[in-house]
Amino acid sequence: MSKTMDLPVKLAGYIEETVGQAWEKELASLLFSYLPEEEVLRVKKSLIFAANAHGDQSRDSGELYITHPISVAVFLARWKMDASVIMGAFLHDVPEDTGISLKELSQIFGEEVAFLVSGVTKLTKMELHPVGHKQAQNFRKLVLAMAKDVRVLLIKLADRLHNISTLHHVKSEERRRRIATETLLIYVPLAERLGMYEVKNLLERQAFSMSEPHADIAIREHINYLRADGGEDIDSIVSALVKICTDSGYGSAEVAGREKTPYSIWRKINAGQLKVTQLSDILAFRIIVEKEADCYAVLGALHKAYRAVNGKFKDYISSPKPNGYQSLHTVLNLQARSHRIEIQIRTKRMHEQAEHGVSAHWIYKEQASLSSKDRMKWLESLSYVAENAVDARAFEIDSRLELYEDEVFCFTPRGDIVCLPAGATPIDFAYAVHTEIGDHCVGSKINGKWSNLSDVLENGDEVKIITAIDAMPERSWVDKVVSGKARTRVRQAVQKIDLLAYQKKGAVIWRKFLVRPVFLGVKRF
The missing domain is CATH 3.30.460.10 (Beta Polymerase, domain 2)
Incomplete structure (x- = not known):
């Protein structure tokens, strides 16, 4: 069968031309280079479906909207992602921008593709509100989606790659800066944590010039000076x-x-x-x-x-x-x-x-x-924060801590390596080893010597945690830990301790009320 198959569904002339050219110019050769023919056919079916669904919708650049999912799919095909991911790329904006539901997509293309589209759809409307609940709640969806299937994040990164490359077409300066800043705060660190430095560099290079244009110009001018003087x-x-x-x-x-x-x-x-x-x-x-x-x-x-x-x-x-x-x-x-x-x-x-x-x-x-626990342990840590944060604001703070910090490598007495954010303390170490160890730690030894739980760990430190079965986290620990997981757990524990204290105080007041003297003939009840 020809690799430049005729379009199986009739499209409006100019849409058919756009889709046909994209397929023959790059997509067909990319997909056939690593996917079986039957999977390529499924992928092409999803492309035609998406093109019909979006119809004559357009982007800020004036181009047909279908050019965006096509560009996203090209990124993913270059990374040799599986057929379901490529289909998810073509369809990722269909539920949001058309009247077609996820249920319909599931019936036509299968549950796996619908799941990926659903994961991306939940992230699409993410907006930057540094101190608001909406940003934290949307970011929670992002993390949970990643923890379930990292391919959702890969589609979103490809989506952001194309969007940031066309951001100059957006007329609103406020919107351009918001999207650029969001890219730097969320997607650049995520790409770095996934080890995708090529993607990270592309995102940050284009986003920074729009997020901080004056700083970008000043730094470039100084680089030019150093280059000439070097x-x-x-x-x-x-x-x-x-x-x-x-x-x-x-x-x-x-x-x-x-x-x-x-x-x-x-x-x-x-x-x-x-x-x-x-x-x-x-x-x-x-x-x-x-x-x-x-x-x-x-x-x-x-x-x-x-x-x-x-x-x-x-x-x-x-x-x-x-x-x-x-x-x-x-x-x-x-x-x-x-x-x-x-x-x-x-x-x-x-x-x-x-x-x-x-x-x-x-x-x-x-x-x-890909499922290696060591390689993807940071995703598990973010997932813990997402599911256990006391409130949305706390989640936003804690999860950003997990994203930005440089690492420090320490060892358990058995020689296992524990990776922590720079500035971590023995309390962070304890929670990284196990939640129960963190909850019950009372002391620590660093390189065989007694240390304070607030001491900052350094690369190569061997850390031994001392525990007591009746010990509980202290309120002051919230300001002594730097990892998101530790801070979330300490906040939970402090909240629980406060609740128990209030219950105990209430019980004392109630007992006093029950045994109070009877005055003026009022009967005790």
Whole structure:
């Protein structure tokens, strides 16, 4: 059968032309490259259905609305997502924008596709209200949808990728900034946590210029100044790094350089970590080698050639991030220039994982590993927060804590690695190990020495938690923990303790009332 099959359903002429061109130009070749023919037919059926449903609806750009689900599907097809996901992409706006129900979609395309569409539909109207309940409640839906099926989030990320690329067509400046800010606060961190750095970079680059246009311009101007004043450009540094690799016996290493993004710089400035005038390390370089052992060998060669900046080395190969990211990170001071450069060293397989994250499991047909508890543990943690937060505002605060913090790696006495947000305390550690341990902890030892429960943990600390069966969380712990899960549990416990106290006080008052003396002939009852 031809891969450019005739459209099975008659569409209006200009809609048929748009859909037909999209199918033949990119979709057909992409889908046939990894899906069986019968699944491609199902996918195409959903495309035609969506095109009919949306009809002549248009976007702010003036284009037919169907061009949006087509673009979303193209992103997902490039990631080699399964047929149900591609169908969900075509249909994801049908229930919201047409009179067709999820029940009808389920009857036509099956429960799995309807479930994915339902998950995306719940997220579509998410609006940014930093202190309001609506944002927190919608974000709760997002997390619960992720916990049930991460493919819902992948469709939403693809949806946001296309929407942010066409955001300049939106006439309202307030709406543009709201969507851009929402992208930076929610979707960029989620893409990063899923290890999808290519998606993260695309989202943040386009969203930041609309969310903080003045800051974006100021940072770019300073980067241009540093570029002109830096002495050496990216190409010359790449050549120097290639020579070091070649002289060390790793001539096949791939070396690439880039400038850091204005958004990543702005975050450090906004957090008070530096000023624009203090900015020096705007260049980052990536070295890709064949084997894991080569990573460490090249690192040694670099540290021999250039002076390493103390405290900037990170080994994410032996201790991967929760999203599976692996790489060696170091920062060097080049002899020929005063500016620092950041170096990342990884294997080809690590690089594919770093760029594509969760979607790499579909690309490389390793879907079974997607359910790895270690790799997706952060989703379970967010799900716990979503289901157990005392109120919507508390959920919003706690879940954002789970999204933004950098990690610190600590060990249990048995040698198990526990990954926590930077700034975590032994209380956070206890709750990460088990909720009951957190509820009943009374003390801790860090590296064999007694410590306060409020002490801040550092990378490599071995932590032992001391518990007592009658111990309960303290109210002051709310301000001592940094992980969302711990804060949610402590709030719950404090609320329960307060309730018991009120009940006890009420019982005392009631007993006093029952035994009060009888005055003026009034009988006691």
